[in-house]
Amino acid sequence: MDLLSNLALGFGVASSLANLAFCLIGVLLGTLIGVLPGIGATATIAMLLPITFQLEPVSSLIMLAGIYYGAQYGGSTTAILINMPGESSSAVTAIDGYQMARKGRAGTALATAALGSFFAGSVATFLVAIFAPPLTTIALKFGAAEYFSLMVMGLVMSVALAHGSVLKALAMVVLGLLLGMVGTDVYTGAPRFTMGMNQFADGLNFVAVAVGVFGIAEILRNLEDEHDRQVMTKNITRLFPNREEFRQMVGPVLRGTGIGSVLGILPGGGAILASFASYTIEKKVSKNPGEFGKGALAGVAGPESANNAGAQTSFIPLLTLGIPANPVMALMIGAMIIQGIVPGPNVVTEQPALFWGIIASMWIGNLMLVVLNLPLIGLWVKLLTVPYYVLFPIIMAMCSIGVYSVNSNPYDLFAVAFFGLLGYIMSKLRCEPAPLLLGFVLGPLLEENLRRAMILSRGDPTTFVTRPISATLLLMSLAILVLVFLPQIRKRRDEVFTESDA
């Protein structure tokens, strides 16, 4: 009954007129910046921090949280419409979402993303409310060895992201891993592949790489061929999913919510894996995996749900431990400190109104988002009819502003240009950008945790198999590997036989 009275307290706080207003401002802003390519939640929250000085602590955190999950909602819009993911999670949505848009199903894809996100967000919020403290215990059981094995599993899954040649996908993963090595070595402090520029000392900026290989490359490709675009706008028949599509959505959304909720809890980069993991699983359980990469509804519904569920549950380590799971959460901690709240395990007991108020506001915010976004779908789809010579310069300008705003580092803009070109070359060679991004995101985590685990075990590699969680994850990776490669090998043998027959 504790839970009920706590939730009642939370909804009491969150439904005050002022807090409802701040929640609305937050989700509105979040949607807006999510839709604008390149401008992310981190930059926006950093810009708004000074304003929160004047607000009540709970109002300011409700607003900032709204911006964060609102941006997760909005981010899928650009990924689907213009193949421009602003965050690692929407990189997966771009794969099938953009293909759906190209086939004239942009409205369906957007509605699927919005509904899936709403469901996942609501469920994950209740998970936060009920299980936050016990889940925290699990998160703390993850040490360097466990994270290493988790990242191995993520890398193994990345092969499934490919819908063409597995060899090319592997090459892209490796290229991504190498790009992830740019920057200062955490353990020795040696700069690697920075070409002597200390602007790259902290590595390449994810947003710059993502905007380059996906967005800019797509613009370059479209400039070649105006024809494609006609199809995109002409074939739009309806905006909302029909009964059959709703039926297809249910499974992926449920699985995505589960995966996202679990991985979101891990502060060391678990949430990054959520949408990738969901995509892999959907492709595996699908009756026609060949559809993936060509506009599969499940390829949008699953990852979008996973990413939104993860966005909600990543508040668990923040609220119960005072530990940031990502840069946005680090800003929220800053906001709490500015307000005189010491983040840590005591927040739940000392500031129950704050803790439960934020949780209740998340549910209200998710409801606002779906009400806000569904009617907007028609408007977003109309954006596709804007002529190239207007749309592209705007996108380019927005991207540049967005990328620059992350670190105020002009070298990030050079990186966008470089990766735009690289992305274009990759598309000519029929190499996928998604495995590259996954390698880029996972590489540094993989290396950091491998080396940390090895220092902690004093050079003993058996640490990865003697720790039970780590051993389980490695076994699961092995199983996935076998599942992925068996059909490949079989097919390959068939090919060999066919060739020898001929």
Add this chain to the structure above:
Amino acid sequence: MTSITRRILLGSALALGLAGAAAAQFPERQITLVIPFAAGGSTDVVGRIVAERMSQELGQQIVVQNVGGAGGSLGAQQVAQADPDGYTILMGTVATHALNPLILKQKPYDPVTDFAPVSLLVLVPNVLAVHPDVPAQTVQELIDLAKAEPLAYASSGNGTPLHLSGELFKAMAGVEIDHIPYKGSGPALTDVLGNQVPIIFDNLPSASGHISSGKLRALGVTTAERAPSFPDVPAIAETLPGYETYSWNALFAPAGTPPEAIEALAAAAQATMADPAVVARMGEFSATVVASTPAELGDHVTAEMAKWEPVVRDANVSMD
């Protein structure tokens, strides 16, 4: 353009500017405060509180710009190369103005000749803490434990003040403890809370919530005296006499900034730090207010460089 001609041009432009602006009062437009770390960290929090109050003192808006990267070097370098007119200032730290210049082999700026000191604002203690399952209850017991079995400590990264606080501790206690660097305090704390790593050197503000809740046991603060916010936690110096490290935040302008501007900024900073509301907030944050004069900050930088030089050399920390 060579740097010499550029300097001359800048200099003459400055002279012209000064002649023209002699009548006008500094500041006549908004000031940019560069914080050389990502938003949300302790330097950022101090910077934003100070910027807000100083804006009122100066009658002009101070805009905070986070230029993170390379352990604070990028932001510091940007201010070192900015126009020396007082409209671009830096929230410097022990990292930007003592440790990085000592550690980096290629020095992007000189902490003494490239900057005009404005005011040393606050000192922030660091803390040595352990997971509650670690048997050691005191600094002495931890030293004994380290002599008996292999231990490891977590820090926010290679070459950070926390890493060097740990190295100074090891050198003075005569023990060997493995250093595990993380990317920032957050992940380091996570692993110590989960007892993946037994020991941590952290900023007191970032660890304080975990210490008061009992999830971490503080063995000692790194300042010479006990911290007012944690009077029960002894100073490490009580066990290892002479041990003293702390982080600090100070305002710097580029070298060559007109003295009038420096004076105006220093006066505003001192007035800000005298405001009881600001002092109270810094106290919640475990930071001690100093609010020095420009000359005192200059001496402080020299003293810090002299103090850290042997520690950096003995710990054999260097970066290309």
